[in-house]
Amino acid sequence: MDIAFMWETFLILLTGLPLTLELAATSIFAGGILALIISLVAVVGGPVGRGFTRGYVFVFRGSPLLVQMFLIYYGLGQFRPLLQELGLWAIFREPYWCAVIALTLNTAAYTSEIFRGGLNAVSVQQVEAARACGMSGPLLFRRIVLPIAIRHALPAYGNEVILMLKATALASVITIMEVTGLAGKLIADSFRAFEVFIVAGAIYLAITFLVTRLMMIVEFWLSPHLRMRPPTLA
Amino acid sequence: MELIDRYLALVGFGETGWGTLLLSASAMTLGVSICGFLAGTILGSVVTFMKLSRYIVLRWLADAYTTILRGVPDLLVIYLFYFGGSAFLGYLGGLFGYQGFIGMPAFLTGTLALGVVSAAYQSEVFRGAFKSVASGELEAASAVGMRPWPKFRRIVAPLVLRYAIPGLGNTWQLVLKESALISITGLVELLRQSQIAAGSTRRPFEFYLTAIVLYLVITWASSIAFRHLETRTMRGTRSSL
Numbered sequence: 001m002d003i004a005f006m007w008e009t010f011l012i013l014l015t016g017l018p019l020t021l022e023l024a025a026t027s028i029f030a031g032g033i034l035a036l037i038i039s040l041v042a043v044v045g046g047p048v049g050r051g052f053t054r055g056y057v058f059v060f061r062g063s064p065l066l067v068q069m070f071l072i073y074y075g076l077g078q079f080r081p082l083l084q085e086l087g088l089w090a091i092f093r094e095p096y097w098c099a100v101i102a103l104t105l106n107t108a109a110y111t112s113e114i115f116r117g118g119l120n121a122v123s124v125q126q127v128e129a130a131r132a133c134g135m136s137g138p139l140l141f142r143r144i145v146l147p148i149a150i151r152h153a154l155p156a157y158g159n160e161v162i163l164m165l166k167a168t169a170l171a172s173v174i175t176i177m178e179v180t181g182l183a184g185k186l187i188a189d190s191f192r193a194f195e196v197f198i199v200a201g202a203i204y205l206a207i208t209f210l211v212t213r214l215m216m217i218v219e220f221w222l223s224p225h226l227r228m229r230p231p232t233l234a
Numbered sequence: 235m236e237l238i239d240r241y242l243a244l245v246g247f248g249e250t251g252w253g254t255l256l257l258s259a260s261a262m263t264l265g266v267s268i269c270g271f272l273a274g275t276i277l278g279s280v281v282t283f284m285k286l287s288r289y290i291v292l293r294w295l296a297d298a299y300t301t302i303l304r305g306v307p308d309l310l311v312i313y314l315f316y317f318g319g320s321a322f323l324g325y326l327g328g329l330f331g332y333q334g335f336i337g338m339p340a341f342l343t344g345t346l347a348l349g350v351v352s353a354a355y356q357s358e359v360f361r362g363a364f365k366s367v368a369s370g371e372l373e374a375a376s377a378v379g380m381r382p383w384p385k386f387r388r389i390v391a392p393l394v395l396r397y398a399i400p401g402l403g404n405t406w407q408l409v410l411k412e413s414a415l416i417s418i419t420g421l422v423e424l425l426r427q428s429q430i431a432a433g434s435t436r437r438p439f440e441f442y443l444t445a446i447v448l449y450l451v452i453t454w455a456s457s458i459a460f461r462h463l464e465t466r467t468m469r470g471t472r473s474s475l
Binding site for chain 1: 301302305306307308309310311313314316317318320321407411412413414415417418425428429432436437438439442443445446449450453454
């Protein structure tokens with residue numbers, strides 16, 4: 001154990017942290033929106049929508065993320081003339097955007113299943129009650145269905161956020177130098193796997209710890225009905 | 235049609251031979267996944283016993299194991315075993331005056347890394363299953379005079395296995411997909427073979443798409459197998475619904 005070396009490693013790995021967080025935040029945000037659309041299609045899209053979403057989820061959950069990333073990064077490069085014509089080459093040329101696209105498509109499949117479960121958990125009575133008050137359409141969805149669905153889905157969603165944070169490590173395989181990319185390079189240079197592993201692992205553990213606490217706060221904030229009421233009102 | 239013909243000429247079983255190679259690489263993916271999963275079951279059982287132990291230090295160690303291994307990217311664990319294992323073997327060799335070690339065997343690295351990671355998940359599955367064993371069953375076993383070991387072997391273990399199978403199915407799918415990461419060690423499994431093929435033909439799209447389809451076939455087949463196993467082990471139980 002070489003403390004000086006570990007401190008140096010820590011400082012180097014820290015420079016990769018913004019990229020890791022950026023990758024995770026971008027793909028979780030975009031994946032969340034995509035997942036919302038997909039789960040809406042699954043619920044209201046009839047048999048065609050259900051079939052499409054089931055196929056999407058099957059493909060993206062059944063195959064490794066790394067292969068999906070390779071397909072997008074290396075595979076789409078094969079269609080360079082076509083992509084250049086469409087003006088999309090600027091996106092697919094960059095490993096960063098390819099990683100974001102792969103992570104987004106992948107997390108959307110998992111997240112849509114979580115959202116679908118949340119939407120199914122909204123009981124018919126709650127919808128009926130809202131209708132009895134005269135709510136319908138987007139208002140009913142925004143005020144009643146969505147908040148309840150989010151509340152149900154949140155614990156599982158927290159797991160997915162953490163899985164995504166860890167999945168950004170795969171971006172290092174397509175030449176992105178985030179925390180794991182830097183760690184891999186350091187290990188290959190110094191051959192001191194154990195020290196680098198401890199430092200990199202500690203960084204990831206610290207982030208996931210913060211994320212789980214954050215999720216707990218959001219959960220607390222979203223479920224006022226389960227909180228203990230102040231004794232003076234009782 | 236022309237597209238399909240061109241695809242088959244590239245990936246099929248004709249003179250190029252990539253189809254055969256991809257299939258044998260799929261077998262390698264299955265092999266390293268099965269070995270990793272079994273290693274994870276063995277290590278996971280040990281961790282489970284530690285979690286259920288009456289000694290707080292063992293419980294604490296086991297919880298730390300699960301937290302760390304689930305909180306760290308699996309790619310890092312693979313790096314640790316790949317580079318660290320080689321350094322360790324080299325050091326051991328040095329102790330005995332042998333300088334010839336170059337690297338860890340890739341298959342062993344894969345098995346160890348997948349085993350260590352999946353043990354963290356499997357130990358949680360087993361712990362949940364242990365909690366599901368009804369206390370009445372344990373009392374009944376004690377009442378007919380079973381001693382601890384026969385009680386464990388004939389009552390607890392079969393019940394735990396029965397409750398654990400759905401969770402083990404999830405873990406198996408996880409290991410199967412994670413085995414693609416072993417390609418960085420140079421083990422020629424499905425992803426690595428596709429990389430080789432994509433590189434030498436300069437047709438990455440076709441080969442990575444084929445790899446995805448082959449992975450889907452494997453995960454789909456194993457989900458069927460696990461569902462079959464589940465219904466078999468649940469035979470003789472009445473549904474509570």
